[in-house]
Amino acid sequence: MNAKQIDQQTLLQNETDPLTHTPVHLLSLDKVGKHYGNIVALTDVTMAVDNGRVTCVLGDNGAGKSTLIKIIAGLHQHDEGVLKVMGEDRKFTSPRDALDVGIATVYQDLAVVPLMPIWRNFFLGSELTSGFGPFKSMDVEKMKDITKHELAEMGIDLRDVEQPIGQLSGGERQCVAIARAVYFGAKVLILDEPTAALGVKQSGVVLRYILQARDRGLGVIFITHNPHHAFPVGDRFLLLKRGKSIGYYEKKDITLDELTAQMAGGAELAELAHELEQLGGHGDVVKEVKGEVAEVAQTTGKAYS
Amino acid sequence: MTITQTQTKTAAPDERVAKRSPFQKLLGRPEVGALVGAIVLFIFFAVVSPTFTQPNAFATVLYGSSTIGIMAVGVSLLMIGGEFDLSTGVAVISSALTASMFSWYFSTNVWVGVGLALLVSLGIGFINGWILMKTKLPSFIVTLATFLMLTGLNLGLTRLIGGSVSSPSISNMDGFASARAVFASSVSLGGVEVKITVFIWFALVAVATWVLMRTRVGNWIFAVGGDANAARAVGVPVKATKIGLFMAVGFCGWILGMHNLFAFDTVQSGEGVGNEFLYIIAAVIGGCLLTGGYGSAVGGAIGAFIFGMANKGIVYAQWNPDWFKFFLGLMLLLATIVNLIVKRRAELK
Numbered sequence: 001m002n003a004k005q006i007d008q009q010t011l012l013q014n015e016t017d018p019l020t021h022t023p024v025h026l027l028s029l030d031k032v033g034k035h036y037g038n039i040v041a042l043t044d045v046t047m048a049v050d051n052g053r054v055t056c057v058l059g060d061n062g063a064g065k066s067t068l069i070k071i072i073a074g075l076h077q078h079d080e081g082v083l084k085v086m087g088e089d090r091k092f093t094s095p096r097d098a099l100d101v102g103i104a105t106v107y108q109d110l111a112v113v114p115l116m117p118i119w120r121n122f123f124l125g126s127e128l129t130s131g132f133g134p135f136k137s138m139d140v141e142k143m144k145d146i147t148k149h150e151l152a153e154m155g156i157d158l159r160d161v162e163q164p165i166g167q168l169s170g171g172e173r174q175c176v177a178i179a180r181a182v183y184f185g186a187k188v189l190i191l192d193e194p195t196a197a198l199g200v201k202q203s204g205v206v207l208r209y210i211l212q213a214r215d216r217g218l219g220v221i222f223i224t225h226n227p228h229h230a231f232p233v234g235d236r237f238l239l240l241k242r243g244k245s246i247g248y249y250e251k252k253d254i255t256l257d258e259l260t261a262q263m264a265g266g267a268e269l270a271e272l273a274h275e276l277e278q279l280g281g282h283g284d285v286v287k288e289v290k291g292e293v294a295e296v297a298q299t300t301g302k303a304y305s
Numbered sequence: 306m307t308i309t310q311t312q313t314k315t316a317a318p319d320e321r322v323a324k325r326s327p328f329q330k331l332l333g334r335p336e337v338g339a340l341v342g343a344i345v346l347f348i349f350f351a352v353v354s355p356t357f358t359q360p361n362a363f364a365t366v367l368y369g370s371s372t373i374g375i376m377a378v379g380v381s382l383l384m385i386g387g388e389f390d391l392s393t394g395v396a397v398i399s400s401a402l403t404a405s406m407f408s409w410y411f412s413t414n415v416w417v418g419v420g421l422a423l424l425v426s427l428g429i430g431f432i433n434g435w436i437l438m439k440t441k442l443p444s445f446i447v448t449l450a451t452f453l454m455l456t457g458l459n460l461g462l463t464r465l466i467g468g469s470v471s472s473p474s475i476s477n478m479d480g481f482a483s484a485r486a487v488f489a490s491s492v493s494l495g496g497v498e499v500k501i502t503v504f505i506w507f508a509l510v511a512v513a514t515w516v517l518m519r520t521r522v523g524n525w526i527f528a529v530g531g532d533a534n535a536a537r538a539v540g541v542p543v544k545a546t547k548i549g550l551f552m553a554v555g556f557c558g559w560i561l562g563m564h565n566l567f568a569f570d571t572v573q574s575g576e577g578v579g580n581e582f583l584y585i586i587a588a589v590i591g592g593c594l595l596t597g598g599y600g601s602a603v604g605g606a607i608g609a610f611i612f613g614m615a616n617k618g619i620v621y622a623q624w625n626p627d628w629f630k631f632f633l634g635l636m637l638l639l640a641t642i643v644n645l646i647v648k649r650r651a652e653l654k
Contacts, residue, residue: 107538111534111535111538111539112532112535113527113528113531113532113535113536113598114531114532115527115531115598115599116524116527116528116531116598120524120527120528123524124524124525124528124536124539124541125525125528125536125539125540125541126539126540127521127524129520129521136520136521137515137519137520138519138520138521138523138524140519
């Protein structure tokens, strides 16, 4: 599997069903919904994930992003709609189920043990062993080599894999978690707000790892609330608001400005300008907000008053 | 994914690694602080008391260390796994009492009692771990409860069955001689009598070190102590690992219990109270973090050795042994501070 040789053209080809030879998506959701008791958390969400493509899920706090990943990762089950993996109808009952079909999730807390060396963290729970019976021991050298190699493939060059992982920067730790998921056979990689707690430079580093994972042929689901992070790496964009899909675009159909405007919500900005004016807000601030409203109206082609 | 590429890539040394000298790497090990402390203490007693460095005296020091050290092996592993056990001191006596009372009451070969004691010791460990995992209470509370219950059971059952606070003598029973040979004999090394517990201690340290550094279970022990939730998320059997650690402590307790029984032939049912702290102190002096996830079995062994030196050294220096506890406390404080400083220095570089 030499990742670098996969170019954009082959990426555009979808997987095909082995029997019918019709194209299918690696993972697809069709009108998926979820409710907790009488609270509707998610309705009517449609999206697709393909090999070597990045699907971004954008939305503000409480938009239903977490519910969506929990359904895909097997922590919750959907109540409506269809979830398909390679064209096959699925409903995961546990995270193990999702892992078994190759869906790996990198959560915000990353599931790493800070005091342990990088290579021990990398193989934690799936250690390589050699020998028989009670004398089975870990193949330490091989594990260190693989860790170093896999991380180098992702573009990070570590000083020493014996270092405790807690000494790495946030971005590097994120990378180890991603590399671990890739190495252990993930086909779909879900990244839950990987750039949320990072500075500008570190975010850039993580975005590069997302592209690395894409180039190695993985389908990536990138959850974020920052359109500036999503746009450069994404191929598809799903916008969520209050549990509903407010837009699903291919990259060629949308610009960064439009994406930002959709995210910011033009109507809400207009409302904020009104409120500030009524409260006798600072003239300059009101003018600034109004200017932004006009800008949003221009890009989306809608008028807000 | 081909690994053949790896070797060529990683073969070239990284210039940033070279800056960390082997000496600094050594300073980063958990047991270094204790080792420095042990060397200082050894030199101190060697200067103060000329007899201290005599082979016979040193064998006695090692014997004293081994009776703490055998338990410190299990306790260190448990502490790296993020838990405490306050019931270890009395559990040792429970094990010895089980072996002696059972074989005495039913007039069996003592080895039957020894086997039963092993089951009881592992059972105590299992129950400690199982309750801890089921209730998610802190191990401090759970094992404190076990400690109190075992103290009561030791006294109550011994008096009920044997009619006395100490267990009846079993020295003339079948199998006593062979059991004494296994658990409480001496080996002559160049004219110096070395107790067998010293060798058992070294063997246990070696096995525990191998398990920690080179096996999957060792990886899991560090992980459950460092961050149990993260460990669970990547598929580590957290419950089984922790229960297993408590049972390992039980196993060490069984060995020491059998030694206590066969070194003499009776056991005082009220003994053992307070010893649990000695084992924990040895592990802490040896560099095991109280919060888990960091430490080594060798460190616990060095901690026990410091302990043995202080204990016997005071006698050889012909001081009043009443001062022993004071020195112990002082040593604990100094050792942990040295440990802390050494570790911080090493990590900064």
